[in-house]
Amino acid sequence: MKKVRAEFRKNRLSKTRKTDVTREFHQETLDEDQTVRAERISGKGSMTRQRTIQLDQDSDGLIAVAGDARPGLVIRVHGLNTFVEDDATGKIYVCAVRRLLKTLSTDQRHVVVAGDRVFFRPAPSLGTTSEESAGTAGLPEGIIERVEPRTGCLSRTSWRRQHVIVSNVDQLLIVTSLAEPTIKWNLIDRMIIMAEKAQIRPVICVNKIDLGDPAEIVPDLGVYTRMGYEVLMVSAETGQGVERLRQRVQKKGLRSVVAGQSGVGKSSLLNAIEEGLALKTSHVSEMNQKGRHTTTAAELIRLSSGGYVVDTPGIRSFDLWDVIPTEVCGFYRDIAPFISLCKFQDCTHTHEAGCAVRDAVADGLIELRRYETMCQIRDSRNLPEDWE
DSSP, X not given: OEEEEEXXXXXXXXXXXXXXXXXXXXXXXXXXXXXXXXXXXXXXXXXXXXXEEEEOTTOOOSSOOOTTOEEEEEEEEETTEEEEXXXXXXXXXXXXXXXXXXXXXXXXXXXXXXXXXXXXXXXXXXXXXXXXXXTOTTOOXXXXXXXXXXXXXXXXXXXXXXXXXXXXXXXXXXXXXXXXXXXOHHHHHHHHHHHHHTTOEEEEEEEOGGGSOGGGTHHHHHHHHHXXXXXXXXXXXXXXXXXXXXXXXXXXXXEEEEEEOTXXXXXXXXXXXXXXXXXXXXXXXXXXXXXXXXXXXXXXXXXXXXXXXXXXXXXXXXBOSSOOGGGGGGGOXXXXXXXXXXXXXXXXXXXXXXXXXXXHHHTTSSOHHHHHHHHHHHHTTTSOOOOO
């Protein structure tokens, strides 16, 4: 065992300084004999938010694992309940997260997400109320003791914190639709940037090609294929292209995540490629052409091939996480080769003389739409936007 100091959030501590003295004085309720005559002005307050914890000598985890803890895989997180699949037995446990994990000082919104590898300890009872355990009757309970280090995380910014949508995946299926709703190119580019940063392979999947003429978007999609991205044209309604999508997803050991706007048909495609899923689906609103949220939480689905896929709720906003404005250009495969050719090292590619990127746009080497999207994402990097 080794000991380390870890940062924790300030948790359930009273205010160090009383702030309602004036109010009590005017209300004639102030007891002068009980007022504080002196005040400590040292760094003690910040020190109390650090604790010494023990780690396994050969582990990168945050907390030592109890002797009876078992390895498992997080299937779904719903409120305070985390559904974990036991690696040894395949049984599903409804787990709570250990409070020590919840109070760690991190930038993440959620401690545990779908796809996480965890160690959990089975427990006979957690003392939950009937309301908290609704829908989990008959499932054994447990406590998550440790979350293993993550790889392949699809993240976005939410309320200035990291919102990890899913972890430990190899492939991102960016699902969009030809119509109802229409394609949001900006959203696709944002997802590709986060996939490149997380070293996840992005695959663009255009659904509902039966609702229009796919030839209209072939020039735009050709830009992505020339950069090496795979593009699939499918229709969950007619079955066109579904077999190719099935071959891309159903590979042994492959971990995929399906993401996109609401209403593009993510759950419908999963129902088409894997028999017996029967995921809930709904129609697009005729009034505003927006989809309804039928998938409420990211859920890991085991495939008959041996891999798994994660179905996620519809994404309305996708603000980049941990990407500064100057990094955005580097994630565009068609723009990145021209960056080093600019006259100025800190070129913004908007107005400078000798800008190789702007010259490439003028010469037709870079598509104008891609250049404008790059500038928009870079300039609005710190502003969350709604893409529906």
